[in-house]
Amino acid sequence: MNTDDLILKLSQDSRPMRPERPSARLAMGVACGAAMSAVLVILWLGPRADLAAAVHHASYWLKWGYTLSLSAAALAVTVQLARPDTGRLHGLWLPIIPVILLTCVGLIELLRTPPADWLSMWLGQSWLACPALVLLFSLPIFVGLLWSFRRLAPTRLRAAGAAAGLTAGASAASVYCLHCPEVSALFVLTWYTLGIALATLLGMLLGPRLLRW
Template identity: 45%
Template sequence: MKTDDLITMLSSGPDVGVAARPTRATLLPLLAGLLACVVLMLALLGVRPDLAQAAALPAFWLKVVFAAALAAAGWTAVKRLAVPGVRTARLPLYLAAPVLAVWLAAAALLWQTSPEFRAALFWGRTWRYCPFLIALLSLPMLAAALHIMRGLAPTRLRLAGAAAGFAAGASAALVYCLHCPEMSAVFVGSWYLLGILIASAIGALAGPRALAW
């Protein structure tokens, strides 16, 4: 939306809202970003060879549900922050609830584990690069989210960019589950979350420039 268009819209009356974006204009960039994320994961990392066996374990589905819940909360934040005047008071609760749930699961797991094995649950085998891979995989989805938001009328550009990065990072974490060999809730609640927060920081940095009218 251009500045002149926004001024004209606001001057026409107090009850005039931002025009709804066509569904296709939203879905196509999102699908393209998701497809690019999956292709990037397959090209760089590949699917874990024991995925069928891992999918039979509750720990695998815990990290899938964790990433999916954060992605849903992130895209809800993107939708609300893309339009001025929409209530956002509950967004912190939506974003924090999955994190709190997985941290409670991680605390229970640590409580049940002998002290000498607890460090392994936290560090795993891939902590050095897991967050950065999630952030890397998030870039196509971040570009799609910023493209969609730019066509609307976000006013808090840095916060909107952070929301786009969070949603993209959580979506990338969900795709990354197909490759990641880690199964511990302690690992997922720490290093997956860090990767998502790195993507959020990238979005926050890009937001003011990418979303400026």
């Protein structure tokens, strides 16, 4: 059998492969990692004692609205960076919107609060632990995203790592809301965002090493 006949034979036996959908695969990685983080939060820290009552207050949903919208915006950027044919990126400004909106809420909160209470409102009772816990709970989600990237082919590794870290951090903050008793928008804006920023920095540093293919 000559080379041309061999190629023809192989092509006849081949089956078309389903195209990989980065959005579905990355969402699966986030979901699996978030489920693991939720188990850690519930078994280690436990849900907040007044969770059943807290869900009836706007402050609880404000936190979730912030973290979930930031996670969704970051995932949209991550999906673009997961493809090898990334040209001009779109929607890089999307993660900024939740931050701006929560900043506005925080300013309104300050105007309605006596200056003597500003410090306690800003620090709450868990400001030291909050960023570290968000970073810690982001690790399973980041691992889930790394699993997703194994079937993808990013070329901007540092940027893809940062976007994955941002997605993991915001998703971890959403999970942490199950435990966190803080209600101040200023607290969430500062300490949640710090933990998310640390996860983003970690992803940016690890991206070139872990996402290489």
